[in-house]
Amino acid sequence: MPGEVIDQPNPPPLPSNLPDELLSLSVKLDKSIIAASTKDGLETFWRAANYIAAAMIFLKDNVLLERDLKFEDIKPRLLGHWGTCPGLNLVYAHLNLLVTKHDLDVLYVVGPGHGAPAILASLWLEGSLERFYPQYTRNKEGLHNLITRFSTPKGFPSHINAETPGSIHEGGELGYALAVSFGAVMDKPDLIVACVVGDGEAETGPTATAWHGYKYIDPKESGAVIPIVHVNGFKISERTLYGCMDDKELVALFSGYGYQCRFVESLEDIHSDMSGSLEWAVAEIKKIQSAARSGKPITKPRWPVLILRTPKGWSGPKKVHGEYIEGSFHAHQVPLPAAMSDKEELKDLQVWLESYKPKELFTKDGNAVDSILSIIPTNQDKKLGQRKEAFDAYTPIKVPDWQKFGVKKGSQESSMKCIGVLLDQILVDNPHTTRIFSPDELVSNKLDTVFTHTGRNFQWDQYSSAQGGRVIEILSEHTCQGFLQGYTLTGRVGLFPSYESFLGIIHTMMVQYSKFVKMARETTWRKAVGSINYIETSTWTRQEHNGFSHQNPSFIGAVLNLKPDAARVYLPPDANCFLSTLAHCFRSQEYVNLMVGSKQPQPVFLSPEEADAHCRAGGSVWKFASTEDGVDPDVVLVGIGAELTFEVIAAAAYLRRLVPYLRVRVVNVTDLMILGLEGSHPHSLDHEEFDALFTPDRPIHFNYHGYSNELKGLLFGRPKLDRIKIEGYREEGTTTTPFDMLLRNHVSRYHVAESAVRGAAFKNEKVGVELSKLSAHIGHDIKKAQEYILEHGKDPEGTYDTPKF
Numbered sequence: 001m002p003g004e005v006i007d008q009p010n011p012p013p014l015p016s017n018l019p020d021e022l023l024s025l026s027v028k029l030d031k032s033i034i035a036a037s038t039k040d041g042l043e044t045f046w047r048a049a050n051y052i053a054a055a056m057i058f059l060k061d062n063v064l065l066e067r068d069l070k071f072e073d074i075k076p077r078l079l080g081h082w083g084t085c086p087g088l089n090l091v092y093a094h095l096n097l098l099v100t101k102h103d104l105d106v107l108y109v110v111g112p113g114h115g116a117p118a119i120l121a122s123l124w125l126e127g128s129l130e131r132f133y134p135q136y137t138r139n140k141e142g143l144h145n146l147i148t149r150f151s152t153p154k155g156f157p158s159h160i161n162a163e164t165p166g167s168i169h170e171g172g173e174l175g176y177a178l179a180v181s182f183g184a185v186m187d188k189p190d191l192i193v194a195c196v197v198g199d200g201e202a203e204t205g206p207t208a209t210a211w212h213g214y215k216y217i218d219p220k221e222s223g224a225v226i227p228i229v230h231v232n233g234f235k236i237s238e239r240t241l242y243g244c245m246d247d248k249e250l251v252a253l254f255s256g257y258g259y260q261c262r263f264v265e266s267l268e269d270i271h272s273d274m275s276g277s278l279e280w281a282v283a284e285i286k287k288i289q290s291a292a293r294s295g296k297p298i299t300k301p302r303w304p305v306l307i308l309r310t311p312k313g314w315s316g317p318k319k320v321h322g323e324y325i326e327g328s329f330h331a332h333q334v335p336l337p338a339a340m341s342d343k344e345e346l347k348d349l350q351v352w353l354e355s356y357k358p359k360e361l362f363t364k365d366g367n368a369v370d371s372i373l374s375i376i377p378t379n380q381d382k383k384l385g386q387r388k389e390a391f392d393a394y395t396p397i398k399v400p401d402w403q404k405f406g407v408k409k410g411s412q413e414s415s416m417k418c419i420g421v422l423l424d425q426i427l428v429d430n431p432h433t434t435r436i437f438s439p440d441e442l443v444s445n446k447l448d449t450v451f452t453h454t455g456r457n458f459q460w461d462q463y464s465s466a467q468g469g470r471v472i473e474i475l476s477e478h479t480c481q482g483f484l485q486g487y488t489l490t491g492r493v494g495l496f497p498s499y500e501s502f503l504g505i506i507h508t509m510m511v512q513y514s515k516f517v518k519m520a521r522e523t524t525w526r527k528a529v530g531s532i533n534y535i536e537t538s539t540w541t542r543q544e545h546n547g548f549s550h551q552n553p554s555f556i557g558a559v560l561n562l563k564p565d566a567a568r569v570y571l572p573p574d575a576n577c578f579l580s581t582l583a584h585c586f587r588s589q590e591y592v593n594l595m596v597g598s599k600q601p602q603p604v605f606l607s608p609e610e611a612d613a614h615c616r617a618g619g620s621v622w623k624f625a626s627t628e629d630g631v632d633p634d635v636v637l638v639g640i641g642a643e644l645t646f647e648v649i650a651a652a653a654y655l656r657r658l659v660p661y662l663r664v665r666v667v668n669v670t671d672l673m674i675l676g677l678e679g680s681h682p683h684s685l686d687h688e689e690f691d692a693l694f695t696p697d698r699p700i701h702f703n704y705h706g707y708s709n710e711l712k713g714l715l716f717g718r719p720k721l722d723r724i725k726i727e728g729y730r731e732e733g734t735t736t737t738p739f740d741m742l743l744r745n746h747v748s749r750y751h752v753a754e755s756a757v758r759g760a761a762f763k764n765e766k767v768g769v770e771l772s773k774l775s776a777h778i779g780h781d782i783k784k785a786q787e788y789i790l791e792h793g794k795d796p797e798g799t800y801d802t803p804k805f
Contacts, residue, residue, distance in 0.1 A: 014589075018487040019493050028543035041375040042271045044094050044361060045125060047371055049089035051356040052121035052143070056150035057082060058349060060278040063147040064358055064366065066139070074340035079151035080158040081114035083332040084198060086314040088118035092384065093734040094274045096126065097195055099382050100281065105190050107490075108384045109181045112198035112230070114333075120156055120436065122144065123269025125368050126164045126398045128385025130526045140366030146798050148394075154388055162519035162526065165385035168489040170516040174203030176509060178227060179482020182213035183515065184389065184481070184490045185223035187432045189293075191389065192285065194226045199242035200235035206478035211257040212655040213479070214303045215460045218290040221432075222670055224285040226278070226306045232312040250307055258460075260284065263494045264308035277306050280747075297466040300459075317352050320345060321400045331640045392527040395590070396621075398429040401582035406576050406608030412802070415642065416537055416599040418575040419582050420449030423495070426586065427470045433492045435497025436471045437480040437576075441499055446599040447539050477505040485513050488532050493586060494630075497535035500596070501543065501552040509533075510558065510666045514566045521565075521590060531591040535582075537599045539705070540729055541643040547735040556706040559594045560672070560713070564681040569672040571596045571705055576611035577670055584615070596705060598642040603802045605649075617672030618683055619693060623805060625652045625664050634696050634760035634767065637752060638667045639704025643738075644747055646800075648703050651752035653803035659757060659774060661766045667693060677717035690718065697723065699759030703747050704728040726754055739795040741793050743786060750785070754778045 002048065034042075055063055057080040062073045073096065078189050088110060090437035099106050106703050110119060123129045124146055129136035136142045149155025158165060160171035181195040201207055229250075233243030242250070247263060254261050258545020262280055265271040275407045279302035286303040309365060309619055318324070321344070325335045336345040336352075363369060380386050405422045407413045427450060442448055450471060477498065484494045496503075520526040540551035568591045572578035578597050585593040605622065606614055615622050623629040625648075637652060639645030645668050652666050665679060669675065673683040678690075694700050700723060702710050708728040715721060732744040742748040756774060761768040 001435045002348060007114040009026070028108060030599060030663040032647040034272055035407070037371070038097065038375065039271050041371045042097060044273075044369060044371045044376055045093040045096070046086075046089050046124075047356045048125060048368060049121040050086055050362060051358055052124060053085040053089065053117035054082065054149065054353060054782060055147045056080060056117045056120065058336070060148045063144050064362060065350070065353055071326060071340055071346060073344070075151075076340065076350075077151070078334045078337060078339070079425075081112070081333050082117070082316060082335055083232065083234070083313045084112040084115045085118035085228065086316075087308060088112065088115045089122060089195065090270065090310070091196055091308070092118070092122040092275060093375065094271075094278055095273065096377065098278050098282065099377045099384070100375060102191055102230065103382070104282070105382070105387070106384060107168065107191065107387055107389060108173065108186060108191045109169050109184070109193055109195040109681075110160055110167075111169075111174065111177030112203045113174060114154060116158050116160045116171065117150065117749065119160055119167075120150070123385045124585060125372055126383050127380075128383055131380065132165050132523075138367045142294050143362070144613070157774065158447050161525060162516045166387060166390050168390050168486060169462060170512045173508060173512045174198070174201040174486070175206035176208035176210075176478070176482045176512075177201065179487075180214060181227075182210065182217060182485035183486025183488075185217065185225055185503050186435065186487055187221060187492065188223045188389065189289070190222060191223035191227060192282070193223070193773055194228060196228045196230050199229065199233070200230045200231060202242050203240065203278060206476075206482065207477040209474075210482060211254075211259075212474065213483075214258060214395070215455055215473065216483075218457055218459055218466065218468050219289045219301070220297065220466065221468050223301070224289065226281045226285070228676065229307050231307060231309045233327070234312045234332060236332050237329050251696070252679050254305050255302075258300065259305040259306055261307055262512045263307045263309065265307075267310070274308075280304065281306060292466060296371055299465070303368055305670035306501070317348050317353070320348055323409050338387050345766040351645045364574045381747075385408075386561045389490045391525060393528060395433070395491065396530045397426070397433050397493050397530070397586060399586045400425050400429060400577040401584050403608040403612065405471050405579055407604050407612070409576075409604050409607040409610070410802075411604050412601040413604050413608045414527065414570065414576040414599055415578040415597045416577045417449060420447045420577055420579050422582060423447065423450045424454075425454045430493070431470075434470065434494065435487060435492070436495045436497065437484045438473050438497050439472065439477050441474045441482050441538070442471065442473060444496065445497055445499070447497055453650065455726055457687045467646055477502055481506040481509045481513075483525045484532060485509075488530055489516075491529065493533075495533045495535065496539065499538040499543075499550065500536040500555070501539060501550045502540075503534060504552060504553040504558070505537055507555065507558045509575045510592060511562070514562050517590055518563055518566060520734065530587045531585060531593050533585050533589040533593045534595065536594065536596040536607060539596065539598060539641075540733065541641075541705070542598060542600050542738055544733070544736045544738050544741045547556060548733045551729075551733040551741075552594070553706040553729050556594065556672075557710050558594055560710055562592055564591070564673075564676070566592050567673065567681075568593045570594065570670055571638065571641045571672060572615070572670050574602060574606060574611070576604060576608050577615055578605050579608075580611050580615040581670070585797050596641065600715050602642055602646060614668070615670055617668060618674035619669035621693065622666045622668055623648070625666040625803070627663040627665070632663060633665035633695065633698055634754045634764040635664045636665045636698055636700045637668060637756060638669060638700060638702045639696070640672065640702065642713075643742070644703040646703050647742060647747060647749045648752055650749035651756065653805055654749055655756055656805060657776065658753070659767060659770070662757065662760050662764060664756060672714070675714040677710065677715075680717075683704060687719075696720075699762065700724045701752060701755040701759060702726040723759075725759070727751060727755070737789050737793070737795045740787065740789045743782065748782070748785075750782045
């Protein structure tokens with residue numbers, strides 16, 4: 001086997017004095033009996049994959065070493081991460097064997113994101129690259145293209161992404177592979193996901209929580225994950241935490257999580273060790289699943305986890321310029337960074353690549369030799385890179401007619417309670433393809449109606465275990481997001497409802513996911529997936545009791561920054577509009593849908609039929625609150641967001657009493673994207689539509705739920721922006737009353753009214769003459785409201801009464 005291991009400091013072996021009860025929770029080496037031909041197939045696959053992976057990092061020519069290397073054979077920019085590749089290739093080879101032997105359905109999820117050279121090399125060997133990319137045929141030309149184009153504008157990037165066949169995880173950000181894997185196996189009882197978690201990645205908070213994922217997997221209805229912790233000791237330039245833990249510490253850690261450990265570390269016979277370990281893991285999984293599916297589920301089953309210990313950069317250069325490479329952090333990225341200019345490093349590269357004996361690995365025409373092909377599944381649908389779950393699994397869900405769930409116009413209803421009834425029916429109609437992932441906030445967010453026909457899927461609770469359940473509640477936004485990503489990318493539809501202030505926790509995860517979907521759309525072979533859906537409620541306007549820490553609408557801006565063909569932001573103003581929006585989002589594909597609304601009872605302004613038309617348009621004039629149906633207004637008042645729209649309507653009623661000769665048009669915008677400059681977003685209003693809704697020249701006041709700069713960015717480029725005033729969340733808040741929150745942030749009815757009279761004064765001479773007096777009157781009303789709140793600790797009577805016109 002190439003790559004003699006350098007004597008580097010390693011964690012001590014399992015101590016002989018390990019307590020018996022702890023020892024019983026780990027499984028030591030029980031070598032699998034492998035036929036010599038099978039072991040040869042595994043070994044040649046591993047060597048070939050390692051060779052290709054290393055060559056991809058370095059070579060722009062002479063890819064099969066048909067002559068000695070020259071400086072001109074080396075790429076000008078050396079990109080890619082070598083250190084994790086040998087371990088990833090080892091796992092790939094053995095998963096191939098496992099699938100071939102047992103006809104299993106297996107996905108391979110790779111946490112070390114920059115391990116793309118390993119995965120691409122293995123995909124080429126199994127023929128999956130050729131299926132999706134004809135330029136990467138399994139011959140000399142295809143191999144040349146793969147190696148020379150890697151990490152160039154013509155080829156694959158250095159990290160795993162949507163262009164990588166078989167992938168359901170973006171490798172550009174660490175920590176999420178395990179949660180994604182658990183999401184992928186939900187409701188897929190025959191699927192096994194082998195998930196490699198790098199020991200650097202294992203240091204992240206999201207991974208630490210995701211180890212609890214099995215506690216939300218009912219083995220009767222769902223598949224299983226085989227976590228493989230790749231402990232090679234180093235990250236970019238430092239030891240890893242897991243690399244410094246001995247076996248006893250790792251057993252204690254994982255037994256506490258609920259796992260049974262098996263260590264894979266017999267470097268002298270790694271193939272027997274790995275084969276036996278995977279066989280053991282599958283047997284443990286089948287035992288747990290069989291018990292659950294026979295009606296006798298195991299209480300708190302201990303699922304398998306493999307701890308794979310290999311040297312960093314195993315089989316690569318041992319020393320360079322007298323410095324250890326293999327088994328050190330120097331192997332993490334490019335072990336020979338000066339190979340294009342340093343004769344010694346070029347020679348080291350030649351020796352390294354020749355150590356794999358490429359002439360024994362490839363035929364004369366450049367294909368893989370038969371021993372490699374012998375362990376690869378012959379059924380293309382079983383190959384790791386060609387599983388349909390990863391690229392063609394989506395079937396639209398059944399979404400009932402939402403209008404049947406509509407509520408009476410003029411009533412007071414909580415949007416969340418109303419959509420809870422619709423969600424309950426969606427879960428009934430789609431019992432294996434829809435789930436809700438929530439960070440322990442469903443009841444608080446008044447969505448508990450979803451529990452009418454389902455429950456929480458929490459397997460470590462005696463009252464809910466072995467009963468399935470469509471709802472996953474775990475107090476980790478990262479884990480909810482990971483579950484949702486894995487579930488969505490394998491063909492299903494999910495929902496993530498949350499307190500508004502805490503969705504920002506998964507901002508970068510959402511962005512990474514959107515990048516994955518963007519690249520997936522640009523491939524020719526990945527099919528559409530469902531949209532990823534968020535609900536923000538418990539919003540800042542009604543988080544006055546929790547205080548300033550719970551007041552934050554910033555996730556809106558995060559979604560707005562996405563590519564226009566991905567981003568969708570909706571702020572339904574009432575319950576019927578929210579029902580319409582939710583039904584639309586569940587039917588949509590490949591978007592990031594953000595829905596923002598109130599959980600508190602509020603007036604239902606539109607009938608189901610009116611809400612349907614309003615939501616299709618994305619915004620409309622609300623004639624009932626406007627002067628003479630909004631014709632020829634002096635000023636346009638726009639509400640965006642439930643509470644903010646209520647204040648605009650209240651302002652219109654207040655103005656009708658205070659300034660009866662002021663002409664007002666009230667507009668509600670429910671689809672934020674219609675405001676963007678024509679052509680900037682698929683939903684953007686064209687110039688004529690924009691002027692028809694907002695007038696060509698009248699002052700406009702926006703009362704907006706989020707940060708005002710977000711609207712400024714959307715509106716930038718529209719003509720006559722100097723007539724527009726925007727008020728939104730100003731980062732002002734504390735533990736106070738709901739109306740005081742609006743006063744503090746200048747979005748109350750009084751602030752809207754003041755902006756209206758100031759804007760209207762330019763056109764309406766009567767208003768202009770009275771402007772000073774009107775402004776003083778409104779300012780006095782603001783002061784009276786503030787004084788009342790301060791004295792009584794509550795809002796003035798009648799504050800939330802439905803405005804009358």
